Amino acid sequence: MAVNLLDFDLDGLTAWCESLGEKRFRAVQLFRWIHQKGAADFDTMSDLAKSLRAKLAGAAEIKALPVISEHVSGDGTIKWLFDVGGGDAVETVYIPEDDRGTLCVSSQAGCAVGCRFCSTGHQGFSRNLSTGEILAQLWFAEHRQHKRQGLAPTERVIDNVVMMGMGEPLQNYAALLPALRVMLDDHAYGLSRRRVTVSTSGVVPMIERLRVDCPVALAVSLHAPDDGLRDELVPINRKYPITELLAACRDYLDAAPRDFIMFEYCMLDGVNDTPDHAQALVQLMRRERVSCKFNLIPFNPFPASGLKRSPNERVKAFAKVLLDAGIVTTIRKTRGDDIDAACGQLAGEVQDRTNARERLASRRVVPIVAAVAPPGVAP
Numbered sequence: 001m002a003v004n005l006l007d008f009d010l011d012g013l014t015a016w017c018e019s020l021g022e023k024r025f026r027a028v029q030l031f032r033w034i035h036q037k038g039a040a041d042f043d044t045m046s047d048l049a050k051s052l053r054a055k056l057a058g059a060a061e062i063k064a065l066p067v068i069s070e071h072v073s074g075d076g077t078i079k080w081l082f083d084v085g086g087g088d089a090v091e092t093v094y095i096p097e098d099d100r101g102t103l104c105v106s107s108q109a110g111c112a113v114g115c116r117f118c119s120t121g122h123q124g125f126s127r128n129l130s131t132g133e134i135l136a137q138l139w140f141a142e143h144r145q146h147k148r149q150g151l152a153p154t155e156r157v158i159d160n161v162v163m164m165g166m167g168e169p170l171q172n173y174a175a176l177l178p179a180l181r182v183m184l185d186d187h188a189y190g191l192s193r194r195r196v197t198v199s200t201s202g203v204v205p206m207i208e209r210l211r212v213d214c215p216v217a218l219a220v221s222l223h224a225p226d227d228g229l230r231d232e233l234v235p236i237n238r239k240y241p242i243t244e245l246l247a248a249c250r251d252y253l254d255a256a257p258r259d260f261i262m263f264e265y266c267m268l269d270g271v272n273d274t275p276d277h278a279q280a281l282v283q284l285m286r287r288e289r290v291s292c293k294f295n296l297i298p299f300n301p302f303p304a305s306g307l308k309r310s311p312n313e314r315v316k317a318f319a320k321v322l323l324d325a326g327i328v329t330t331i332r333k334t335r336g337d338d339i340d341a342a343c344g345q346l347a348g349e350v351q352d353r354t355n356a357r358e359r360l361a362s363r364r365v366v367p368i369v370a371a372v373a374p375p376g377v378a379p
Helices: 012-017 024-035 050-059 133-151 167-183 206-215 227-233 242-252 275-288 312-324 357-362
Strands: 069-074 078-085 088-096 101-104 108-110 125-128 161-164 196-200 217-221 261-267 292-298 328-331
Touching: 012 024, 012 167, 024 050, 078 133, 088 108, 088 133, 101 133, 125 167, 133 167, 161 167, 167 196, 167 206, 196 206, 206 242, 217 242, 242 275, 261 312, 275 312, 292 312, 312 328
Parallel strands: 101 161, 161 196, 196 217, 217 261, 261 292, 292 328
Antiparallel strands: 069 078, 078 088, 088 101, 108 125
16 A cells, blocks of 8 residues: 655655665655645656656555535635545635735544534544645645746745644644644745644643644633633533643743744623623733733634624623733634635534534533633632
């Protein structure tokens, strides 16, 4: 069976080439052809020895993901649906902006965390993606758009990658880590550590491992100022409560490429969006002493959630409380709404193999009514 070379970081590719009797510099050449030039045909790799090309032809492949569909939004956002086999599919979103091109990458088919406001979580979990399947999303998007835009060989389309697509990246750590290393490698995509972001719902032990292994920018899906409410919105909080999570965030800052943690906060009408919730967040951050920024995310409604988007004026009032307290706060501009490409909308065609819809429906018939307790007092 042919080896998919997208599954290797440079060290892995070097070791594999050495097993063929080839030196490291050949692995570097091959790595550049794959990631910098987007080559998938070994015969086009003109500076590789013919003997090596012959070995590669029989033992390896550069395996792209089949494209099921492509949708282009009126704002230029592009959503691709990729077939990962077994009836599963994942989505990848490209967001062009004036100062950057961002790619939102999936790490799993489905998600096991089951956040109440996320449509992917309502599908349940199917499987982890391989390193090659994670990187194939970047490989495809970079070189497809590079060709479309007619850019020079040294120009890049994507200079910002966010692991914010389908799945919890830190629950697929073994595949995520080599993928991050390829994104950062100067022989591949050469992305800055500040421009690669891993978003997590709060898998504390893996945050600690990432700090040691490959500290890129970190975004944490917080969505509530206290454990009582976060337990309902982000179920993993029952295992790793807020105090433990924020302690891991403080430690992470020692190695992080930024001097803050980005906290994502999905604004849910009547659930977590009142001035009292905002004040509780301020007190939480002061008490836990975490250097932070907040990104307030307008909720993208879907029928199974039973939730509604907070009115714009309430979102602005919430932001004002944080800003007045000296916390840098932004309100995310929604992109790709007309193609369901925005945060939490990455539904795809994933099979529900865990009966998540039934479990969620039975557990969440009653709407959440959140009470905000004073700092340090359990609700």
